[in-house]
Amino acid sequence: xxxxxxxRILCPNGHLGFAPTKxxxxxxxxxxxxxxxCCDSGSDDIGPAPLGADTSASPxxxxxxxxxxxxxxxxxxxxxxIIGSAGDTGTKSRVDMYVEIIRGLAENHGFPGFKLAYxxxxxxxxxxxxxxxxxxMIEGLDGRAGLTEEELDKTDRIVAMAGVHPFIRALDxxxxxxxxxxxxxxxxxxxxxxRSGYPEAxxxxxxxVLECASFCAEPYAAKxxxxxxxxxxxxxxxxxxxxQRCTVASVAGHAMYERSNPFFEYVAGGMLxxxxxxxxxxxxxxxxxxxxxxxxxxxxxxxxxxxxxxVGERFIGxxxxxxxxxxxxIDQVIKWARSQVExxxxxxxxxxxxxxxxxxxxxxxxxxxKEIRSHELCIVVEGIAPTREMAEEITMIGxxxxxxARLPEVKGTAGTAxxxxxxxxxxxxxxxxxxxxxxxxxxxxELCNLHCIEIP
Amino acid sequence: xxxKKLIELAKTIRSKNAGTDKITFDIIFREKDNYERVKxxxxxxxxxxxxxxxxxxERICDFVEYDPAYAIKFTILRERPSGSPGETDIFGCQQYxxxxxxxxxxxx
Numbered sequence: 001x002x003x004x005x006x007x008r009i010l011c012p013n014g015h016l017g018f019a020p021t022k023x024x025x026x027x028x029x030x031x032x033x034x035x036x037x038c039c040d041s042g043s044d045d046i047g048p049a050p051l052g053a054d055t056s057a058s059p060x061x062x063x064x065x066x067x068x069x070x071x072x073x074x075x076x077x078x079x080x081x082i083i084g085s086a087g088d089t090g091t092k093s094r095v096d097m098y099v100e101i102i103r104g105l106a107e108n109h110g111f112p113g114f115k116l117a118y119x120x121x122x123x124x125x126x127x128x129x130x131x132x133x134x135x136x137m138i139e140g141l142d143g144r145a146g147l148t149e150e151e152l153d154k155t156d157r158i159v160a161m162a163g164v165h166p167f168i169r170a171l172d173x174x175x176x177x178x179x180x181x182x183x184x185x186x187x188x189x190x191x192x193x194x195r196s197g198y199p200e201a202x203x204x205x206x207x208x209v210l211e212c213a214s215f216c217a218e219p220y221a222a223k224x225x226x227x228x229x230x231x232x233x234x235x236x237x238x239x240x241x242x243x244q245r246c247t248v249a250s251v252a253g254h255a256m257y258e259r260s261n262p263f264f265e266y267v268a269g270g271m272l273x274x275x276x277x278x279x280x281x282x283x284x285x286x287x288x289x290x291x292x293x294x295x296x297x298x299x300x301x302x303x304x305x306x307x308x309x310x311v312g313e314r315f316i317g318x319x320x321x322x323x324x325x326x327x328x329x330i331d332q333v334i335k336w337a338r339s340q341v342e343x344x345x346x347x348x349x350x351x352x353x354x355x356x357x358x359x360x361x362x363x364x365x366x367x368x369x370k371e372i373r374s375h376e377l378c379i380v381v382e383g384i385a386p387t388r389e390m391a392e393e394i395t396m397i398g399x400x401x402x403x404x405a406r407l408p409e410v411k412g413t414a415g416t417a418x419x420x421x422x423x424x425x426x427x428x429x430x431x432x433x434x435x436x437x438x439x440x441x442x443x444x445x446e447l448c449n450l451h452c453i454e455i456p
Numbered sequence: 457x458x459x460k461k462l463i464e465l466a467k468t469i470r471s472k473n474a475g476t477d478k479i480t481f482d483i484i485f486r487e488k489d490n491y492e493r494v495k496x497x498x499x500x501x502x503x504x505x506x507x508x509x510x511x512x513x514e515r516i517c518d519f520v521e522y523d524p525a526y527a528i529k530f531t532i533l534r535e536r537p538s539g540s541p542g543e544t545d546i547f548g549c550q551q552y553x554x555x556x557x558x559x560x561x562x563x564x
Contacts, residue, residue, distance in 0.1 A: 044538075047538055253525040363544065
């Protein structure tokens with residue numbers, strides 16, 4: 001049984017720092033004095049590059065802005081603040097950056113001393129290699145095969161998705177502020193509820209519904225605060241923005257968001273089953289949820305791993321085509337340009353992609369519209385190679401040869417493409433998700449490196 | 457028989473990444489009637505989606521009729537993980553438009 005009748009958690013943003021938290025609804029929520037301020041700051045939506053290159057996708061100033069709001073409100077009230085997946089990827093460098101931001105903000109505001117806990121979730125490649133060589137299967141998710149050493153070798157950086165365990169441990173240590181490495185979104189909210197004695201099923205549901213902040217409310221508006229309330233028997237979710245409401249439709253609908261299945265949510269330690277959830281309109285702005293179940297894992301806890309590996313250096317070229325004859329023969333044009341790259345780099349390792357906007361630039365092979373209906377095309381060329389010089393040359397040939405395309409009946413013999421800039425542009429290096437797997441562990445803290453310090 | 461397009465019947469039609477290897481599609485109705493109509497007409501099935509997107513049915517890894525939200529939801533496996541070389545839609549959020557024109561028989 002819980003030690004208090006209810007626990008209230010404010011979530012200000014579905015991805016801290018990715019776009020700034022809206023302040024009006026945040027302060028309206030803060031006035032009601034929630035018991036915790038919790039927020040997720042990460043996502044794999046941003047693609048593999050930030051994890052691979054160990055950078056953030058969010059601007060530093062926005063991350064600082066959002067952390068400052070939460071720190072001011074939580075310190076003023078003397079309640080804990082919890083962040084998961086620091087700095088988009090949750091790597092060590094991002095956790096360290098957030099710890100330094102908190103330290104600086106505490107000094108600027110002159111807050112009395114408090115405890116700051118933080119944990120790292122980076123996974124050493126050699127740790128996994130040892131496990132694999134000792135016969136441990138690193139099982140693939142979403143139809144992937146088990147991890148091979150070859151895939152592991154292609155990986156630059158790996159993080160493990162934490163469950164509730166390091167957050168509960170940090171709260172046990174008396175932490176006032178927690179900065180987490182990579183974490184499942186829901187556990188950031190579930191951890192304080194479970195620690196306070198609420199049922200696991202409702203606690204994980206609370207996390208599931210809160211993690212994207214105002215995305216569970218309507219009308220659609222992001223970055224607005226919502227408050228989740230848990231009791232021994234239910235979860236209630238309330239929109240803080242004056243014009244938003246949490247309705248049965250918006251809350252039930254949210255369970256499907258970004259998940260392949262609306263009924264099941266997997267975390268380190270088990271699975272939240274939402275099949276029998278009942279949704280009721282509790283008041284104007286609040287929906288009440290009952291009936292979720294939690295199924296603990298049988299056997300060892302499996303922790304999800306995310307890994308990213310560099311593919312190569314990358315350049316981008318852009319060309320326009322207006323001649324209707326060239327448009328109708330665009331596949332021939334691309335074939336020509338590709339052949340010119342191949343002629344120069346035959347046998348070398350490179351990748352070359354053409355995105356033809358006006359044809360299928362957005363959907364690629366999934367595009368059902370096969371005929372070109374546009375009077376002009378934009379062609380974006382993506383060239384990838386081991387070195388910067390080679391990537392530049394590949395992209396340059398691949399782009400410029402659109403201009404020199406050899407079509408038998410073309411009228412415009414002075415050039416078959418329009419360039420708004422006659423150069424190719426260096427892009428960030430290309431990465432790919434090399435790991436989307438799970439590793440079995442004996443102790444859920446095995447992959448979390450937890451620290452607790454006094455600030456100042 | 458009269459038909460209406462899905463865009464006229466559904467409140468929300470969207471697509472979005474579900475993790476690194478999948479794109480998930482949500483078709484959400486405001487009215488229960490419209491949801492039930494589309495469901496019972498079987499115009500949106502694994503087979504019809506596979507045909508529309510010209511992919512083998514095996515690439516549709518989840519197909520759910522989700523009554524609490526009056527929603528039909530399906531998920532397809534990406535050909536390569538999100539953001540890999542050659543990517544055209546890193547968030548997977550512009551893959552739904554072919555659904556807008558699906559024709560649903562309506563009795564009037």
